Amino acid sequence: MPSNAKLHAYLHGQIQPLESAFLHVRDLSIQRGYGIFDYFKVQQGQPVFLADYLQRFYESARLMELAVPLATDALKDVIQQLIQVNHLPHSGIKMILTGGYSANGYDPGEPNLIILQQPLTLPTPEMIAQGIKIITYEYVREIPKAKTINYSTGIRLIKQIKEAGASDVLYQKNGVVTEFPRCNFFIVTQDDVVVTPDADVLLGVTRKNVLKAASQKYKIEERAVTLQDIAQAKEAFLTSTTKRILPVVQVDEIVVGNGKPGAVTLELLDDLVALEGRQ
Amino acid sequence: MPSNAKLHAYLHGQIQPLESAFLHVRDLSIQRGYGIFDYFKVQQGQPVFLADYLQRFYESARLMELAVPLATDALKDVIQQLIQVNHLPHSGIKMILTGGYSANGYDPGEPNLIILQQPLTLPTPEMIAQGIKIITYEYVREIPKAKTINYSTGIRLIKQIKEAGASDVLYQKNGVVTEFPRCNFFIVTQDDVVVTPDADVLLGVTRKNVLKAASQKYKIEERAVTLQDIAQAKEAFLTSTTKRILPVVQVDEIVVGNGKPGAVTLELLDDLVALEGRQ
Numbered sequence: 001m002p003s004n005a006k007l008h009a010y011l012h013g014q015i016q017p018l019e020s021a022f023l024h025v026r027d028l029s030i031q032r033g034y035g036i037f038d039y040f041k042v043q044q045g046q047p048v049f050l051a052d053y054l055q056r057f058y059e060s061a062r063l064m065e066l067a068v069p070l071a072t073d074a075l076k077d078v079i080q081q082l083i084q085v086n087h088l089p090h091s092g093i094k095m096i097l098t099g100g101y102s103a104n105g106y107d108p109g110e111p112n113l114i115i116l117q118q119p120l121t122l123p124t125p126e127m128i129a130q131g132i133k134i135i136t137y138e139y140v141r142e143i144p145k146a147k148t149i150n151y152s153t154g155i156r157l158i159k160q161i162k163e164a165g166a167s168d169v170l171y172q173k174n175g176v177v178t179e180f181p182r183c184n185f186f187i188v189t190q191d192d193v194v195v196t197p198d199a200d201v202l203l204g205v206t207r208k209n210v211l212k213a214a215s216q217k218y219k220i221e222e223r224a225v226t227l228q229d230i231a232q233a234k235e236a237f238l239t240s241t242t243k244r245i246l247p248v249v250q251v252d253e254i255v256v257g258n259g260k261p262g263a264v265t266l267e268l269l270d271d272l273v274a275l276e277g278r279q
Numbered sequence: 280m281p282s283n284a285k286l287h288a289y290l291h292g293q294i295q296p297l298e299s300a301f302l303h304v305r306d307l308s309i310q311r312g313y314g315i316f317d318y319f320k321v322q323q324g325q326p327v328f329l330a331d332y333l334q335r336f337y338e339s340a341r342l343m344e345l346a347v348p349l350a351t352d353a354l355k356d357v358i359q360q361l362i363q364v365n366h367l368p369h370s371g372i373k374m375i376l377t378g379g380y381s382a383n384g385y386d387p388g389e390p391n392l393i394i395l396q397q398p399l400t401l402p403t404p405e406m407i408a409q410g411i412k413i414i415t416y417e418y419v420r421e422i423p424k425a426k427t428i429n430y431s432t433g434i435r436l437i438k439q440i441k442e443a444g445a446s447d448v449l450y451q452k453n454g455v456v457t458e459f460p461r462c463n464f465f466i467v468t469q470d471d472v473v474v475t476p477d478a479d480v481l482l483g484v485t486r487k488n489v490l491k492a493a494s495q496k497y498k499i500e501e502r503a504v505t506l507q508d509i510a511q512a513k514e515a516f517l518t519s520t521t522k523r524i525l526p527v528v529q530v531d532e533i534v535v536g537n538g539k540p541g542a543v544t545l546e547l548l549d550d551l552v553a554l555e556g557r558q
Binding site: 009011019021022023024025027030032034035037063064099105106107108114116118121139142143148149150151152155156159182 | 288303309313314344373375377386397428434435437461
């Protein structure tokens with residue numbers, strides 16, 4: 001997040017300068033890491049696939065026993081006001097809902113809703129042209145369908161990822177891969193089936209749109225994906241709101257396909273960009 | 280935490296009124312639930328077993344790749360200053376170390392160290408006299424040896440615990456029990472062996488002291504404890520810094536022993552209180 005004094009944020013029921021957006025230390029995010037969030041893109045001043053992100057935000061809140069203080073329409077209004085105030089036509093908006101100010105440092109209080117708008121950090125052209133190397137790590141997120149703020153494992157692994165010369169970490173359990181800390185995972189099989197894990201993953205909005213785009217041209221499958229499947233795959237890629245589609249060319253010591261970004265991957269990236277533009 | 284305007288806290292390198300202890304929303308605890316903490320008691324103005332708690336605090340920080348901004352002696356000095364300022368002779372002190380102000384909402388910055396002093400909430404005499412009922416839930420903490428601020432699962436289960444008429448939740452995996460969100464677990468076997476789980480648990484300071492006290496009179500074992508072991512046990516109890524020892528008389532549908540707090544449990548509670556007084 002930049003220290004841009006002109007940016008505004010929503011907190012404690014009002015839009016205010018980002019620089020003055022503070023939470024008291026008794027908030028349950030600080031005390032107990034308790035909260036959920038969601039994040040969507042703004043392009044040409046318009047939220048992209050907003051309905052999907054809002055639906056997931058409320059669902060995460062429900063799964064974590066938190067009440068969102070604003071109904072959908074009121075939340076949309078705040079988002080529109082923030083977009084108008086900040087003048088960031090291409091940006092990301094993050095909504096965080098914490099466990100609120102706790103009386104005893106454990107039991108949730110009234111949830112605090114924070115909405116932040118920030119510039120987008122996109123993958124470099126080199127990352128798309130060359131693809132990325134990733135490592136794997138044995139872990140399953142606690143409540144996979146909820147987008148909680150718990151990134152204890154992902155952030156703790158940042159050093160290990162760097163030391164391996166990799167760009168990200170793919171979680172796996174007993175050889176079955178699931179997701180990245182912030183992205184979903186796909187493979188393309190030798191016979192052009194586009195496959196993504198079906199269990200223990202966050203239901204990414206970009207994942208959904210890529211499946212939709214892929215289904216126009218290819219067979220798609222949501223099913224278990226193993227390290228063995230990756231070794232035999234033609235292509236692999238990750239998806240996320242900011243990264244869209246990023247080719248994965250190496251997983252641990254496994255070189256995927258011919259070790260270069262694949263044709264299906266790059267075609268789906270084009271299709272996804274077109275889909276974003278149409279909505 | 281009370282809204283006592285006279286209480287002071289340590290934040291951003293200085294002791295200040297608790298009411299003004301705020302973190303900017305870009306802190307990684309708020310953005311990603313990333314941080315560690317520890318908590319010890321103050322009795323008659325003196326920290327109890329401080330060396331053990333500080334050692335664990337630094338160890339949690341190391342495991343989570345966070346640098347504590349103060350060395351041990353400087354941290355002890357701050358704690359002493361806080362105790363003098365707050366005049367709370369019987370209290371708890373919580374040290375929280377967050378991932379700090381993150382430039383991009385993911386990579387840690389310079390960790391923020393927060394130190395809070397607060398009144399103690401002790402178990403009621405009824406809870407000790409009657410013992411408590413607990414439920415179990417299948418979960419293993421991500422990095423059991425680190426006292427992270429991640430309580431996503433424990434706090435999400437508060438409602439479920441209440442609905443079951445229980446007081447806490449014991450984590451288990453495939454029938455092997457480990458720990459509570461904030462307490463360790465012990466059983467006393469029919470032949471008076473005091474047993475506590477050895478794997479996938481936080482190494483509680485009270486756990487250590489109870490093992491020490493128990494070893495004076497009984498055989499002690501640190502090993503796997505199953506639900507079957509609980510069904511056959513004579514007594515069960517939990518340990519924590521604030522709760523000391525609390526008898527557990529029912530686990531899900533399993534009544535422990537004769538369903539009443541046991542003699543060994545209550546004897547160990549006396550021994551623990553004595554041990555606290557001697558240190």
